[in-house]
Amino acid sequence: MLDNFIDNLLKQMTLDEKIGQLQQVTGDFFGSSGGAITGPIDDQAKKYIKDNVYNIGSVLGISGKKEIIDIQKNFLQHSRLKIPLLFMADIIHGYKTIFPIPLGLAASWDPKLIKDVAQASADEAAAEGISVTFSPMADLVRDPRWGRVMESTGEDPFLNSIYAKAFVEGYQGKDRIDNNHLAATVKHFAGYGAVEAGREYNTVDMSEWRFRSEYLPSYKAAVEAKAQLVMTSFNTLFGIPVTGNRYILQDILRKELSFDGVIISDWNSIGELIDHGVAENMGQAASLALKAGVDIDMMSFSYISQLENLIDSKKINIDLIDHAVYRILSLKKKLGLFDDPFRGLETKKVNSHVFTDEKLALAQKAAEESIVLLKNDDKTLPLNIDDSVALVGDIGDSHDLLGSWSFKGDKLSVKTIKESLYSKFKKIVFAKGYKTASDFSSKMAEEAVAIAKKQKYIIFVAGLESEQSGEASSLTDIKIADNQIRLLKKLAELGKPIITLLVTGRPLDLTEIQKYSNAILLAWFPGTKGADALAKIITGETNPSGKITMTFPRNVGQTPIYYNHFNTGRPLLDKNADEKYLSKYLDSPNDPLYPFGFGLSYSNFKIGQLTVDSKEIKENSSILASIIVHNPSKLDGDATVQWYIRDLSAEVVRPVKELKFFEKKLVKAGSSSKFIFRIDLSDLSYVHSNKKMYPDKGKFILAAGFSSSDDDLSCVEFIYK
Structure with a gap:
């Protein structure tokens, strides 16, 4: 004592x-x-x-x-x-x-x-x-x-x-x-x-x-x-x-x-x-x-x-x-x-402390930065406020945007997505289309399709209720409700661009959503100012920059699925390989629908070649790595470069890649910016079978890019001597 x-x-x-x-x-x-x-x-x-x-x-x-x-x-x-x-x-x-x-x-x-x-x-x-x-x-x-x-x-x-x-x-x-x-x-x-x-x-x-x-x-x-x-x-x-x-x-x-x-x-x-x-x-x-x-x-x-x-x-x-x-x-x-x-x-x-203008502004900023653009074919987003829009989906008119564990949050103080979008667009109509409960209403669906038929764009709001995530809310089926999928398919038959807004507290199987949507915005449960944040992103006032930190599977059968997995003795190196005796599924690709670190921007970022000042690292030394990100678009945007390392041979099995550093910064329209990462021996250390942490000499791969997907990464090999 x-x-x-x-x-x-x-x-x-x-x-x-x-x-x-x-x-x-x-x-x-x-x-x-x-x-x-x-x-x-x-x-x-x-x-x-x-x-x-x-x-x-x-x-x-x-x-x-x-x-x-x-x-x-x-x-x-x-x-x-x-x-x-x-x-x-x-x-x-x-x-x-x-x-x-x-x-x-x-x-x-x-x-x-x-x-x-x-x-x-x-x-x-x-x-x-x-x-x-x-x-x-x-x-x-x-x-x-x-x-x-x-x-x-x-x-x-x-x-x-x-x-x-x-x-x-x-x-x-x-x-x-x-x-x-x-x-x-x-x-x-x-x-x-x-x-x-x-x-x-x-x-x-x-x-x-x-x-x-x-x-x-x-x-x-x-x-x-x-x-x-x-x-x-x-x-x-x-x-x-x-x-x-x-x-x-x-x-x-x-x-x-x-x-x-x-x-x-x-x-x-x-x-x-x-x-x-x-x-x-x-x-x-x-x-x-x-x-x-x-x-x-x-x-x-x-x-x-x-x-x-x-x-x-x-x-x-x-x-x-x-x-x-x-x-x-x-x-x-x-x-x-x-x-x-x-x-x-x-x-x-x-x-003077609770629900102040300053805190509400922070809530809006947080919501804007958390929203992830998962798909944007043919630059469907952003929309012009003069465009005619059909807003479809019961969740679009719901105050349930706070999510689980929101303690003293008042749902009635929260704007609905409908309210926020109505304040932005000059020509917008709304239809519930489905009930939040999973039963399907042909009449509601038909009304939604009839309204959507007359508009240029369809904004479809789908997802979960807050009670469907949080403590004691485990699920075996991580698709959105069947009534929402059935309505989305009917809307897709109209041949109009569909922007799907997803409200969820967990990664979902979005295979069907992906198939029938031209653009997808993942809002999570965005909080008190979530609806206004979504409206600003949809109209282009805010350029989305969010990137997922959990992998989204193609099917619940892939779970648990994560980017930093170990290799197997029979890895599937070629996605198109016909050989049977490899670590793979008969009915699905191995890779996820959306990988860890994934998220799009309205800016069309291009990444250059990764360079290093040395391909060798020794005791008490480091390697300086850099990469250039270009923004050839007309929009300023926040780019997040993720740096991964793979240990090619170790005492115990090692992940196929591990995040070691990241940097997020604004890259202005028409300009470029350099992203830098200094590697030292602590970045190469891992837990050995004796439970102690230290690096082994040998070969490593350094990779940098906009997500953990191999398709997004620029790589270079180096050695610890």
Whole structure:
């Protein structure tokens, strides 16, 4: 113990008071009715809390200046030692001003934007009483069947690491977590993005070598950025559920990553150790979790109901509880709660922080940068505001653009796509065409076709509802609903240019959409200003620059599919090869519909030849690589050059390519710009079979381009001697 204030406080605490600090509850235990419930609640829970409610350490899922002030004041009046409550919530992509879902934000390839979004989200949430956010989600994800892909930043370890760092720095600020910032919680530690079959809460089974190579880096980046909390994941890893896994939490997180902050369980994940089959009862579950290093029990009530008995029976040592309490109290001190339990709430004017013009402008910028142009045959887009347009699709007249985990976002404050496009185009008509539910209405379809027949262009809005992605929203079918596809086919029979707008929280099988659309704009769930952002891109006021960070498959049968895969002993090197005994499908190409890093622009960028100042790299040296991007079009545009490296021969198998660097910058119309990457030995290092990271001498390929597709890349070979 190092802090005299906390040491003295800890010495005054009874065992009940200490155990109370380790328990997190929802706001309804304090009379609130506005808390978010994201898991089961034991019917017997309240009996455990009844006599200890004024010893509780933290509350999740509620916010609001008046409510939190009232709860905190009442709590402190009844608390013997006046240890303030800590309020936490899922601030994932905004509080009231809602930004694009994280998978959409990732498509911006703009870490500064993500940092600004996290800062704005923190400012709003802190103004209404939140001190901790359960974000960022640093899970690497490769399976679009998993609903929580929307909360991730994609399939690449390097990019996820950059984004995890940006989120943490935005939430927490520079030097200390002041009253306008939040403590960040990196989650879900660890490996949660690899659940089998894309099914929520499911098993994760991978080698430790693969875990360290691909999944650990983004968590590590968040910890190194000084995230104050880590949340355990629901899944097993190396055969043991993480919440009771001492090797994961103690050896890797505490010792290797030097994390000294608070470890919090996910909702009831301590209690679920029983369902996993590693604990016979709640007492054993509590013992496993505490010994593994879990400081805060979120909603299993195992600590508050079992720890005293475990101490009395000498099954656990009081030091474990003391260390956990010390970390929790240290976090409260860092947040300034002992000096001001309200963190400035009493004097704050909420309106000057929440839903401001500045934050709305940032939401629009974020939405514009996150939207991805997937197809644009014959330069269908942008449209002229004088063009006659048929807007078709029930989603086009829906306020459901915020997506899952939008917390206090108000759908009714969100413009519909219809409203935004009607403000742009002089000649535009609308037809629902289908119901959002999947049943097909011939009458609605016929009405839509009749209206579209009279217009020059058709804008077809398709996709998912927000409830179809997020936690507990796994899917086996990742196509859009059949009624939407049937209507699109009927519209295509008119022979008019069709622009499809996709609203989604996950990659989809867009094979049919691709076939019947002249242009495709991927909007994700774009947030509060998403509709206005789409309208500006459709009319050409904004040049799209987004690039996907998860691969889009041709068929769900290809999943999980990702760009940085390993080669096989029988790789398919020629797409047109007739040989049977190769690693391929009988009914589909191997390659995806849209590769990682893909996204078009209205600017017609051309990439030059990659050049290097040397084809050899040695100890304590580097190679300087450069490439020229030309913009022969009449439109300024943001170009993103992605740099990949392949290790041609190594001790263990290596990916066919790995992202090592990227740069996004404006290239003006009719001009060129040089993009530069300096390679050093750290870019060649990888995790060996001994779990250590270092480079091997040998040959490498450096590639640069606008996506991970081989067709987009300019390459050069070099050697490490």
